Amino acid sequence: MRSLLIAASISALLTGCGDTVVPDSRLIIGATLITMEDGPAPTAMLIEDGKIVSLGTEDELRARNPGVILTDLTGKTVIPGVVDSHVHVRELGMDAIKVDLVGVKTVDDIVARLRDQRPDVPAGDWIIGQGWDEGAFADAGGPGGYPTTEAITVAFPDNPVALESLHGFGAMANAAALARAGINADTPDPEGGTILRGEDGEATGVLLTLAQALLFDVVPDLDQDQIEAAIKAGLTQMAAAGVTSVHEAGMEAEDVAAFKALAERGELPIRVFGMLNGNDAELMAQWFDSGPLDDPEDWLDIGGIKVFYDGSLGSRTALMRDPYSDQPDAARPTARIALEDVERLGENAREHGFQMAVHAIGDAGNDFIMTSYERRLAPDAAGEVPDHRWRIEHAQVVRPDFAERAAALGVIASMQPSHAMGDSDWAEDRVGRRRIQRAYSWKTFQDAGVPIIFNSDLPGEPWEPMQTLHFAVTRTKLDGSPEGGWYATEALDRRDSLRAMTMSGAHAAFQDNTLGSLAEGKWADFVVLSDNPLTAANIPDIHVDAVYVAGELIVAPTTDTPD
Structure with a gap:
Protein backbone atom coordinates (compact mmCIF):
# COMPACT_ATOMS: atom_id res chain seq x y z
CA MET A 1 0.00 0.00 0.00
CA ARG A 2 1.56 3.31 -1.11
CA SER A 3 -0.87 5.60 0.69
CA LEU A 4 0.48 7.99 3.28
CA LEU A 5 -2.96 9.00 4.55
CA ILE A 6 -5.74 6.72 3.44
CA ALA A 7 -9.21 8.10 2.88
CA ALA A 8 -12.11 6.59 4.79
CA SER A 9 -13.58 3.47 3.25
CA ILE A 10 -16.16 4.21 0.59
CA SER A 11 -17.78 0.79 0.70
CA ALA A 12 -20.62 2.03 2.90
CA LEU A 13 -21.31 4.82 0.49
CA LEU A 14 -21.90 2.35 -2.33
CA THR A 15 -24.62 0.43 -0.52
CA GLY A 16 -27.99 1.09 -2.06
CA CYS A 17 -26.59 2.85 -5.10
CA GLY A 18 -28.85 1.99 -8.00
CA ASP A 19 -26.23 2.05 -10.73
CA THR A 20 -23.31 -0.28 -11.21
CA VAL A 21 -20.06 1.28 -10.02
CA VAL A 22 -16.97 0.77 -12.15
CA PRO A 23 -14.15 -0.49 -9.87
CA ASP A 24 -11.33 2.03 -9.34
CA SER A 25 -13.32 4.69 -11.15
CA ARG A 26 -13.98 8.20 -9.91
CA LEU A 27 -15.03 11.52 -11.35
CA ILE A 28 -13.35 14.70 -10.17
CA ILE A 29 -15.80 17.60 -10.21
CA GLY A 30 -16.10 21.14 -8.94
CA ALA A 31 -12.43 22.13 -9.10
CA THR A 32 -10.62 24.49 -11.40
CA LEU A 33 -8.58 22.09 -13.55
CA ILE A 34 -5.23 23.41 -14.79
CA THR A 35 -4.28 20.73 -17.27
CA MET A 36 -1.15 22.42 -18.71
CA GLU A 37 -2.43 21.31 -22.12
CA ASP A 38 -3.62 23.68 -24.85
CA GLY A 39 -7.30 24.15 -25.51
CA PRO A 40 -10.42 24.87 -23.46
CA ALA A 41 -10.23 24.01 -19.77
CA PRO A 42 -12.39 21.01 -18.77
CA THR A 43 -14.53 21.07 -15.65
CA ALA A 44 -14.43 17.36 -14.81
CA MET A 45 -11.94 14.51 -15.01
CA LEU A 46 -12.68 10.79 -15.10
CA ILE A 47 -10.15 8.36 -13.64
CA GLU A 48 -10.12 4.58 -14.08
CA ASP A 49 -7.44 2.08 -13.12
CA GLY A 50 -4.99 4.79 -12.16
CA LYS A 51 -5.18 6.75 -15.41
CA ILE A 52 -7.10 9.70 -16.76
CA VAL A 53 -9.58 8.31 -19.27
CA SER A 54 -11.63 11.39 -20.08
CA LEU A 55 -11.83 15.13 -19.59
CA GLY A 56 -14.85 17.29 -20.28
CA THR A 57 -17.87 18.83 -18.59
CA GLU A 58 -19.40 17.38 -15.47
CA ASP A 59 -22.76 16.82 -17.16
CA GLU A 60 -21.40 14.89 -20.13
CA LEU A 61 -19.06 12.70 -18.07
CA ARG A 62 -21.75 11.90 -15.50
CA ALA A 63 -24.18 11.05 -18.29
CA ARG A 64 -21.71 8.66 -19.87
CA ASN A 65 -20.67 7.12 -16.55
CA PRO A 66 -23.76 6.56 -14.37
CA GLY A 67 -22.99 5.45 -10.85
CA VAL A 68 -19.39 6.66 -10.89
CA ILE A 69 -17.97 7.73 -7.53
CA LEU A 70 -17.76 11.51 -7.30
CA THR A 71 -15.00 13.50 -5.66
CA ASP A 72 -16.36 17.02 -5.27
CA LEU A 73 -13.53 19.54 -5.01
CA THR A 74 -15.59 22.70 -5.31
CA GLY A 75 -13.50 25.76 -4.54
CA LYS A 76 -10.22 23.93 -5.05
CA THR A 77 -7.69 23.94 -7.88
CA VAL A 78 -6.20 20.80 -9.41
CA ILE A 79 -2.80 20.84 -11.10
CA PRO A 80 -0.70 18.00 -12.53
CA GLY A 81 1.61 16.38 -10.02
CA VAL A 82 4.78 18.44 -9.64
CA VAL A 83 7.96 16.94 -11.07
CA ASP A 84 10.92 18.08 -8.99
CA SER A 85 13.56 17.39 -11.59
CA HIS A 86 16.72 17.72 -9.49
CA VAL A 87 16.74 16.49 -5.90
CA HIS A 88 18.87 14.67 -3.35
CA VAL A 89 16.10 12.89 -1.55
CA ARG A 90 18.24 10.68 0.66
CA GLU A 91 19.88 13.79 2.12
CA LEU A 92 16.44 15.28 2.75
CA GLY A 93 15.35 12.15 4.59
CA MET A 94 18.57 12.09 6.60
CA ASP A 95 17.91 15.53 8.06
CA ALA A 96 16.43 13.82 11.11
CA ILE A 97 19.88 12.55 12.08
CA LYS A 98 21.75 15.71 11.10
CA VAL A 99 21.96 18.99 12.95
CA ASP A 100 20.12 21.63 10.92
CA LEU A 101 22.49 24.51 10.19
CA VAL A 102 20.40 26.38 7.63
CA GLY A 103 20.48 30.09 8.39
CA VAL A 104 23.53 30.21 10.65
CA LYS A 105 25.70 33.29 10.15
CA THR A 106 28.82 32.58 12.23
CA VAL A 107 30.79 29.70 13.71
CA ASP A 108 29.41 30.72 17.10
CA ASP A 109 25.90 30.24 15.65
CA ILE A 110 26.97 26.76 14.56
CA VAL A 111 28.19 25.91 18.05
CA ALA A 112 24.89 27.10 19.53
CA ARG A 113 22.90 24.91 17.09
CA LEU A 114 25.07 21.89 17.82
CA ARG A 115 24.66 22.31 21.57
CA ASP A 116 20.91 22.84 21.24
CA GLN A 117 20.23 19.87 18.97
CA ARG A 118 22.87 17.46 20.33
CA PRO A 119 23.11 18.25 24.04
CA ASP A 120 24.12 14.81 25.34
CA VAL A 121 26.29 13.10 22.75
CA PRO A 122 28.55 10.41 24.27
CA ALA A 123 32.26 11.09 24.01
CA GLY A 124 33.73 9.70 20.80
CA ASP A 125 30.45 9.70 18.82
CA TRP A 126 30.24 11.62 15.58
CA ILE A 127 28.10 14.75 15.27
CA ILE A 128 26.91 15.35 11.71
CA GLY A 129 25.35 18.60 10.52
CA GLN A 130 24.30 20.18 7.26
CA GLY A 131 23.24 23.56 5.90
CA TRP A 132 25.85 26.28 6.54
CA ASP A 133 25.98 28.50 3.45
CA GLU A 134 29.38 28.27 1.80
CA GLY A 135 28.58 31.42 -0.21
CA ALA A 136 27.96 33.55 2.87
CA PHE A 137 30.78 32.03 4.94
CA ALA A 138 33.28 32.61 2.13
CA ASP A 139 33.09 36.30 2.99
CA ALA A 140 33.52 35.81 6.74
CA GLY A 141 37.28 36.38 6.81
CA GLY A 142 40.16 34.09 7.58
CA PRO A 143 42.31 31.83 5.35
CA GLY A 144 40.67 31.52 1.96
CA GLY A 145 37.89 33.82 3.12
CA TYR A 146 36.47 31.26 5.56
CA PRO A 147 36.60 31.33 9.37
CA THR A 148 38.44 28.59 11.26
CA THR A 149 36.56 25.91 13.20
CA GLU A 150 38.48 26.49 16.43
CA ALA A 151 35.28 27.37 18.33
CA ILE A 152 33.77 24.00 17.37
CA THR A 153 36.91 22.23 18.62
CA VAL A 154 36.71 24.05 21.95
CA ALA A 155 33.00 23.28 22.35
CA PHE A 156 33.31 19.60 21.34
CA PRO A 157 36.83 18.41 22.12
CA ASP A 158 35.79 14.76 22.53
CA ASN A 159 33.44 14.39 19.54
CA PRO A 160 34.41 14.41 15.87
CA VAL A 161 32.19 16.98 14.11
CA ALA A 162 31.59 16.93 10.34
CA LEU A 163 29.37 19.63 8.87
CA GLU A 164 28.20 19.62 5.25
CA SER A 165 27.56 22.94 3.56
CA LEU A 166 24.25 24.08 2.11
CA HIS A 167 25.08 23.22 -1.50
CA GLY A 168 27.67 20.50 -0.95
CA PHE A 169 30.83 22.32 -1.97
CA GLY A 170 32.44 22.68 1.42
CA ALA A 171 32.72 20.98 4.79
CA MET A 172 33.75 22.01 8.28
CA ALA A 173 35.48 19.70 10.71
CA ASN A 174 36.74 20.16 14.24
CA ALA A 175 40.14 18.94 15.47
CA ALA A 176 38.80 15.55 16.54
CA ALA A 177 37.33 14.92 13.09
CA LEU A 178 40.49 16.08 11.33
CA ALA A 179 42.48 13.67 13.50
CA ARG A 180 40.15 10.77 12.66
CA ALA A 181 40.63 11.61 8.97
CA GLY A 182 44.39 11.96 9.31
CA ILE A 183 44.34 15.52 7.98
CA ASN A 184 47.29 17.61 9.16
CA ALA A 185 49.94 20.00 7.90
CA ASP A 186 51.58 17.21 5.90
CA THR A 187 48.40 16.15 4.08
CA PRO A 188 48.54 17.26 0.44
CA ASP A 189 45.54 18.78 -1.28
CA PRO A 190 43.79 16.06 -3.27
CA GLU A 191 43.27 16.61 -6.97
CA GLY A 192 40.21 18.82 -7.40
CA GLY A 193 40.07 19.80 -3.73
CA THR A 194 41.53 22.25 -1.24
CA ILE A 195 42.38 21.98 2.45
CA LEU A 196 42.33 25.53 3.78
CA ARG A 197 45.35 26.18 6.00
CA GLY A 198 46.53 28.81 8.44
CA GLU A 199 49.89 30.58 8.37
CA ASP A 200 51.41 27.64 10.26
CA GLY A 201 50.30 25.25 7.52
CA GLU A 202 47.81 23.44 9.74
CA ALA A 203 44.29 22.77 8.46
CA THR A 204 41.74 25.39 9.54
CA GLY A 205 38.92 22.84 9.50
CA VAL A 206 37.41 23.96 6.17
CA LEU A 207 37.61 21.59 3.21
CA LEU A 208 36.51 22.59 -0.29
CA THR A 209 35.11 20.45 -3.13
CA LEU A 210 36.86 17.08 -3.46
CA ALA A 211 38.87 17.54 -0.25
CA GLN A 212 35.64 16.75 1.59
CA ALA A 213 36.12 13.09 0.73
CA LEU A 214 39.08 12.93 3.12
CA LEU A 215 36.63 13.70 5.92
CA PHE A 216 33.47 11.91 4.90
CA ASP A 217 35.31 8.73 3.96
CA VAL A 218 35.86 8.16 7.70
CA VAL A 219 32.33 9.08 8.80
CA PRO A 220 30.46 5.81 9.53
CA ASP A 221 28.37 4.64 6.59
CA LEU A 222 24.65 4.01 6.80
CA ASP A 223 23.45 0.46 6.23
CA ALA A 509 12.82 12.25 -18.17
CA PHE A 510 11.29 10.89 -21.40
CA GLN A 511 7.98 10.55 -19.51
CA ASP A 512 5.93 13.17 -21.30
CA ASN A 513 3.59 10.51 -22.73
CA THR A 514 2.56 9.40 -19.25
CA LEU A 515 3.22 12.27 -16.81
CA GLY A 516 3.35 16.04 -16.52
CA SER A 517 -0.15 17.15 -17.53
CA LEU A 518 -3.80 16.24 -17.09
CA ALA A 519 -4.51 14.46 -20.35
CA GLU A 520 -6.30 11.33 -21.50
CA GLY A 521 -4.13 8.23 -21.21
CA LYS A 522 -1.71 9.70 -18.67
CA TRP A 523 -1.31 8.57 -15.08
CA ALA A 524 -3.74 10.27 -12.72
CA ASP A 525 -1.04 12.06 -10.74
CA PHE A 526 -2.42 15.36 -9.51
CA VAL A 527 -2.43 17.83 -6.64
CA VAL A 528 -5.42 19.53 -5.02
CA LEU A 529 -4.58 23.09 -3.96
CA SER A 530 -6.41 25.57 -1.76
CA ASP A 531 -6.13 28.31 -4.39
CA ASN A 532 -5.28 28.85 -8.03
CA PRO A 533 -1.54 29.37 -8.48
CA LEU A 534 -2.16 31.24 -11.74
CA THR A 535 -4.21 33.95 -10.02
CA ALA A 536 -3.62 33.80 -6.23
CA ALA A 537 -2.40 37.03 -4.65
CA ASN A 538 0.31 35.31 -2.60
CA ILE A 539 1.57 32.01 -4.00
CA PRO A 540 3.40 30.78 -0.85
CA ASP A 541 0.11 30.95 1.08
CA ILE A 542 -1.39 28.24 -1.16
CA HIS A 543 -1.50 24.92 0.65
CA VAL A 544 -1.81 21.34 -0.51
CA ASP A 545 -5.17 19.76 0.34
CA ALA A 546 -4.66 16.36 -1.29
CA VAL A 547 -2.28 14.45 -3.54
CA TYR A 548 -3.10 11.55 -5.87
CA VAL A 549 -0.64 9.23 -7.58
CA ALA A 550 -2.01 6.76 -10.15
CA GLY A 551 -5.48 7.75 -8.98
CA GLU A 552 -4.73 6.74 -5.39
CA LEU A 553 -5.07 9.27 -2.62
CA ILE A 554 -1.72 9.44 -0.82
CA VAL A 555 -1.98 12.70 1.10
CA ALA A 556 -5.03 13.99 3.01
CA PRO A 557 -8.51 12.45 2.79
CA THR A 558 -11.30 13.88 0.68
CA THR A 559 -15.03 13.32 0.91
CA ASP A 560 -16.43 10.94 -1.70
CA THR A 561 -20.12 10.59 -2.47
CA PRO A 562 -21.92 8.31 -4.92
CA ASP A 563 -23.68 9.87 -7.87
Missing part, protein backbone atom coordinates in the same frame (compact mmCIF):
# COMPACT_ATOMS: atom_id res chain seq x y z
CA GLN A 224 20.86 -0.30 3.54
CA ASP A 225 17.94 -0.29 5.98
CA GLN A 226 18.92 3.23 7.09
CA ILE A 227 19.30 4.39 3.49
CA GLU A 228 15.90 2.99 2.59
CA ALA A 229 14.34 4.66 5.62
CA ALA A 230 15.93 7.99 4.67
CA ILE A 231 14.70 7.71 1.08
CA LYS A 232 11.15 6.90 2.17
CA ALA A 233 11.17 9.76 4.68
CA GLY A 234 12.37 12.20 2.04
CA LEU A 235 9.87 11.07 -0.58
CA THR A 236 7.07 11.22 1.98
CA GLN A 237 7.95 14.82 2.86
CA MET A 238 7.95 15.71 -0.81
CA ALA A 239 4.62 14.02 -1.45
CA ALA A 240 3.02 16.04 1.32
CA ALA A 241 4.17 19.21 -0.45
CA GLY A 242 2.61 18.18 -3.77
CA VAL A 243 5.53 16.50 -5.53
CA THR A 244 4.55 13.29 -7.32
CA SER A 245 7.77 12.58 -9.21
CA VAL A 246 11.45 13.33 -8.61
CA HIS A 247 14.69 13.12 -10.52
CA GLU A 248 17.28 11.84 -8.06
CA ALA A 249 20.56 13.51 -9.01
CA GLY A 250 23.71 11.47 -8.50
CA MET A 251 22.72 7.98 -7.30
CA GLU A 252 25.52 6.04 -5.67
CA ALA A 253 25.58 2.22 -5.88
CA GLU A 254 24.03 1.89 -2.42
CA ASP A 255 21.27 4.35 -3.41
CA VAL A 256 20.45 2.27 -6.48
CA ALA A 257 20.15 -0.85 -4.32
CA ALA A 258 17.87 0.94 -1.86
CA PHE A 259 15.61 2.48 -4.52
CA LYS A 260 15.33 -0.87 -6.30
CA ALA A 261 14.43 -2.68 -3.07
CA LEU A 262 11.75 -0.12 -2.24
CA ALA A 263 10.33 -0.31 -5.77
CA GLU A 264 10.23 -4.10 -5.71
CA ARG A 265 8.25 -3.99 -2.45
CA GLY A 266 5.90 -1.32 -3.75
CA GLU A 267 7.07 1.12 -1.09
CA LEU A 268 7.96 4.15 -3.21
CA PRO A 269 5.24 6.68 -2.36
CA ILE A 270 5.97 8.75 -5.48
CA ARG A 271 7.77 8.20 -8.78
CA VAL A 272 11.55 8.33 -9.20
CA PHE A 273 13.72 8.94 -12.26
CA GLY A 274 17.29 8.10 -11.35
CA MET A 275 20.44 9.84 -12.54
CA LEU A 276 23.56 7.83 -11.71
CA ASN A 277 26.72 9.37 -10.27
CA GLY A 278 28.76 9.81 -13.43
CA ASN A 279 31.89 10.61 -11.41
CA ASP A 280 31.96 6.97 -10.25
CA ALA A 281 33.72 5.15 -13.09
CA GLU A 282 33.07 1.67 -11.68
CA LEU A 283 29.35 2.31 -11.29
CA MET A 284 29.06 3.68 -14.81
CA ALA A 285 30.93 0.73 -16.31
CA GLN A 286 28.35 -1.60 -14.77
CA TRP A 287 25.42 0.42 -16.09
CA PHE A 288 26.84 0.83 -19.56
CA ASP A 289 26.97 -2.97 -19.68
CA SER A 290 23.36 -3.38 -18.51
CA GLY A 291 21.68 -0.33 -20.05
CA PRO A 292 18.94 1.93 -18.61
CA LEU A 293 16.13 0.70 -16.36
CA ASP A 294 12.70 1.43 -17.81
CA ASP A 295 9.73 0.59 -15.60
CA PRO A 296 6.49 0.46 -17.63
CA GLU A 297 4.63 1.62 -14.51
CA ASP A 298 7.04 4.58 -14.13
CA TRP A 299 7.72 4.02 -10.43
CA LEU A 300 11.47 3.69 -10.88
CA ASP A 301 13.28 4.54 -14.09
CA ILE A 302 17.07 4.93 -14.17
CA GLY A 303 18.28 6.52 -17.38
CA GLY A 304 20.33 9.59 -16.55
CA ILE A 305 23.96 10.29 -15.70
CA LYS A 306 24.59 13.16 -13.28
CA VAL A 307 28.14 14.48 -13.58
CA PHE A 308 29.64 16.95 -11.12
CA TYR A 309 31.92 19.11 -13.26
CA ASP A 310 32.86 22.40 -11.62
CA GLY A 311 32.26 23.82 -8.14
CA SER A 312 29.98 26.57 -6.87
CA LEU A 313 29.82 30.32 -7.21
CA GLY A 314 29.49 30.89 -3.48
CA SER A 315 32.69 29.03 -2.60
CA ARG A 316 34.48 30.58 -5.61
CA THR A 317 35.20 27.11 -6.98
CA ALA A 318 33.09 27.38 -10.16
CA LEU A 319 35.12 27.61 -13.36
CA MET A 320 35.11 31.20 -14.63
CA ARG A 321 36.72 32.51 -17.80
CA ASP A 322 37.98 35.63 -16.02
CA PRO A 323 38.98 36.09 -12.37
CA TYR A 324 36.34 36.48 -9.70
CA SER A 325 35.40 40.11 -9.10
CA ASP A 326 35.77 39.86 -5.33
CA GLN A 327 38.75 38.27 -3.61
CA PRO A 328 40.19 36.66 -6.76
CA ASP A 329 43.16 35.41 -4.74
CA ALA A 330 40.77 33.41 -2.54
CA ALA A 331 39.17 31.68 -5.52
CA ARG A 332 39.97 28.05 -6.23
CA PRO A 333 38.21 27.18 -9.51
CA THR A 334 37.88 23.41 -9.61
CA ALA A 335 37.10 20.75 -12.17
CA ARG A 336 35.81 17.79 -10.18
CA ILE A 337 36.24 15.49 -13.16
CA ALA A 338 38.57 15.77 -16.14
CA LEU A 339 36.95 17.10 -19.28
CA GLU A 340 38.22 14.10 -21.25
CA ASP A 341 36.34 11.84 -18.81
CA VAL A 342 33.18 13.86 -19.41
CA GLU A 343 33.78 13.36 -23.13
CA ARG A 344 34.04 9.58 -22.69
CA LEU A 345 30.89 9.52 -20.58
CA GLY A 346 29.06 11.42 -23.29
CA GLU A 347 30.24 9.01 -25.96
CA ASN A 348 29.11 6.02 -23.91
CA ALA A 349 25.85 7.71 -22.98
CA ARG A 350 24.92 8.23 -26.61
CA GLU A 351 25.90 4.67 -27.52
CA HIS A 352 24.00 3.04 -24.64
CA GLY A 353 20.93 5.27 -24.51
CA PHE A 354 21.60 7.32 -21.37
CA GLN A 355 20.88 10.98 -20.81
CA MET A 356 23.72 13.29 -19.76
CA ALA A 357 23.08 15.84 -17.01
CA VAL A 358 26.20 17.80 -16.12
CA HIS A 359 26.57 20.21 -13.21
CA ALA A 360 28.07 23.45 -14.54
CA ILE A 361 27.98 26.77 -12.67
CA GLY A 362 30.66 29.11 -14.04
CA ASP A 363 30.74 30.61 -17.53
CA ALA A 364 33.87 28.65 -18.46
CA GLY A 365 32.37 25.42 -17.05
CA ASN A 366 29.17 25.90 -19.02
CA ASP A 367 31.11 26.73 -22.18
CA PHE A 368 33.28 23.60 -21.87
CA ILE A 369 30.26 21.35 -21.36
CA MET A 370 28.30 22.91 -24.22
CA THR A 371 31.27 22.37 -26.53
CA SER A 372 31.47 18.75 -25.38
CA TYR A 373 27.76 18.27 -26.05
CA GLU A 374 28.09 19.78 -29.51
CA ARG A 375 30.76 17.22 -30.35
CA ARG A 376 28.94 14.25 -28.86
CA LEU A 377 25.54 15.12 -30.35
CA ALA A 378 26.69 15.80 -33.87
CA PRO A 379 24.50 14.22 -36.57
CA ASP A 380 25.23 10.59 -37.39
CA ALA A 381 26.10 9.21 -40.83
CA ALA A 382 22.45 9.52 -41.85
CA GLY A 383 22.35 13.14 -40.72
CA GLU A 384 20.15 12.33 -37.71
CA VAL A 385 20.50 13.87 -34.26
CA PRO A 386 19.15 11.62 -31.50
CA ASP A 387 16.28 12.61 -29.23
CA HIS A 388 18.82 13.06 -26.46
CA ARG A 389 17.23 15.49 -23.96
CA TRP A 390 20.64 16.10 -22.46
CA ARG A 391 20.76 18.63 -19.66
CA ILE A 392 23.03 21.16 -18.03
CA GLU A 393 22.32 21.37 -14.32
CA HIS A 394 22.28 24.96 -13.00
CA ALA A 395 23.71 26.87 -16.00
CA GLN A 396 24.12 29.78 -13.61
CA VAL A 397 26.65 32.07 -15.28
CA VAL A 398 27.09 31.75 -19.03
CA ARG A 399 28.86 33.26 -22.03
CA PRO A 400 26.91 35.54 -24.41
CA ASP A 401 26.42 32.79 -27.02
CA PHE A 402 25.29 30.08 -24.59
CA ALA A 403 21.53 30.43 -25.08
CA GLU A 404 21.79 30.36 -28.86
CA ARG A 405 23.97 27.24 -28.78
CA ALA A 406 21.76 25.45 -26.24
CA ALA A 407 18.62 26.21 -28.23
CA ALA A 408 20.18 24.99 -31.49
CA LEU A 409 21.11 21.68 -29.89
CA GLY A 410 17.99 21.30 -27.77
CA VAL A 411 19.99 21.14 -24.52
CA ILE A 412 17.77 21.50 -21.45
CA ALA A 413 18.66 24.14 -18.87
CA SER A 414 17.86 22.60 -15.48
CA MET A 415 17.59 25.58 -13.12
CA GLN A 416 16.69 26.35 -9.51
CA PRO A 417 14.72 29.51 -8.74
CA SER A 418 15.63 29.13 -5.07
CA HIS A 419 19.32 29.35 -5.91
CA ALA A 420 18.88 32.74 -7.54
CA MET A 421 17.20 34.11 -4.45
CA GLY A 422 19.56 32.41 -2.02
CA ASP A 423 22.58 33.69 -3.95
CA SER A 424 21.22 37.19 -4.57
CA ASP A 425 22.92 38.70 -1.50
CA TRP A 426 26.43 38.01 -2.82
CA ALA A 427 26.29 36.73 -6.43
CA GLU A 428 26.92 40.12 -8.02
CA ASP A 429 29.94 40.62 -5.77
CA ARG A 430 31.40 37.35 -7.10
CA VAL A 431 31.01 38.06 -10.81
CA GLY A 432 30.55 41.83 -11.11
CA ARG A 433 27.96 44.02 -12.82
CA ARG A 434 28.71 42.84 -16.36
CA ARG A 435 28.63 39.09 -15.82
CA ILE A 436 25.60 39.16 -13.51
CA GLN A 437 23.58 40.21 -16.57
CA ARG A 438 24.21 36.70 -17.92
CA ALA A 439 23.41 34.83 -14.71
CA TYR A 440 20.23 33.02 -13.60
CA SER A 441 18.87 34.02 -17.01
CA TRP A 442 15.54 32.21 -17.21
CA LYS A 443 13.69 34.66 -19.48
CA THR A 444 16.68 35.14 -21.75
CA PHE A 445 16.91 31.38 -22.17
CA GLN A 446 13.20 31.01 -22.80
CA ASP A 447 13.16 33.78 -25.41
CA ALA A 448 16.06 32.09 -27.20
CA GLY A 449 14.17 28.80 -27.33
CA VAL A 450 16.13 26.92 -24.67
CA PRO A 451 14.04 24.19 -22.98
CA ILE A 452 13.83 25.05 -19.26
CA ILE A 453 12.98 22.93 -16.25
CA PHE A 454 12.61 24.33 -12.74
CA ASN A 455 13.50 22.29 -9.68
CA SER A 456 14.72 22.62 -6.10
CA ASP A 457 18.09 20.81 -5.74
CA LEU A 458 16.92 20.02 -2.21
CA PRO A 459 17.82 19.96 0.57
CA GLY A 460 19.16 23.42 1.26
CA GLU A 461 17.12 26.34 0.06
CA PRO A 462 13.31 26.39 0.50
CA TRP A 463 12.10 23.64 -1.81
CA GLU A 464 8.30 23.27 -1.63
CA PRO A 465 6.66 23.71 -5.05
CA MET A 466 4.68 26.83 -4.20
CA GLN A 467 7.87 28.40 -2.88
CA THR A 468 9.70 27.48 -6.09
CA LEU A 469 6.85 28.98 -8.13
CA HIS A 470 6.97 32.17 -6.07
CA PHE A 471 10.72 32.58 -6.65
CA ALA A 472 10.29 31.94 -10.38
CA VAL A 473 7.59 34.53 -11.01
CA THR A 474 8.64 37.28 -8.58
CA ARG A 475 12.45 36.96 -8.25
CA THR A 476 11.93 37.83 -4.58
CA LYS A 477 12.57 35.93 -1.36
CA LEU A 478 9.69 34.62 0.72
CA ASP A 479 9.64 37.88 2.67
CA GLY A 480 9.12 39.82 -0.57
CA SER A 481 12.60 41.29 -0.75
CA PRO A 482 14.12 42.89 -2.66
CA GLU A 483 11.28 45.19 -3.58
CA GLY A 484 10.45 44.80 -7.25
CA GLY A 485 12.53 41.62 -7.56
CA TRP A 486 16.20 40.83 -8.13
CA TYR A 487 16.84 41.39 -11.85
CA ALA A 488 13.11 40.88 -12.26
CA THR A 489 13.20 41.00 -16.05
CA GLU A 490 14.51 37.42 -15.92
CA ALA A 491 11.35 36.14 -14.18
CA LEU A 492 8.93 33.89 -16.04
CA ASP A 493 5.16 34.22 -15.92
CA ARG A 494 3.08 31.86 -13.81
CA ARG A 495 1.97 29.46 -16.51
CA ASP A 496 5.43 29.10 -18.01
CA SER A 497 6.92 28.58 -14.55
CA LEU A 498 4.34 25.94 -13.67
CA ARG A 499 4.97 24.23 -17.01
CA ALA A 500 8.69 24.12 -16.15
CA MET A 501 7.72 22.29 -12.95
CA THR A 502 5.33 19.79 -14.56
CA MET A 503 5.20 19.08 -18.30
CA SER A 504 8.79 20.09 -18.98
CA GLY A 505 10.08 18.02 -16.09
CA ALA A 506 8.28 14.95 -17.40
CA HIS A 507 9.68 15.61 -20.88
CA ALA A 508 13.19 15.83 -19.45
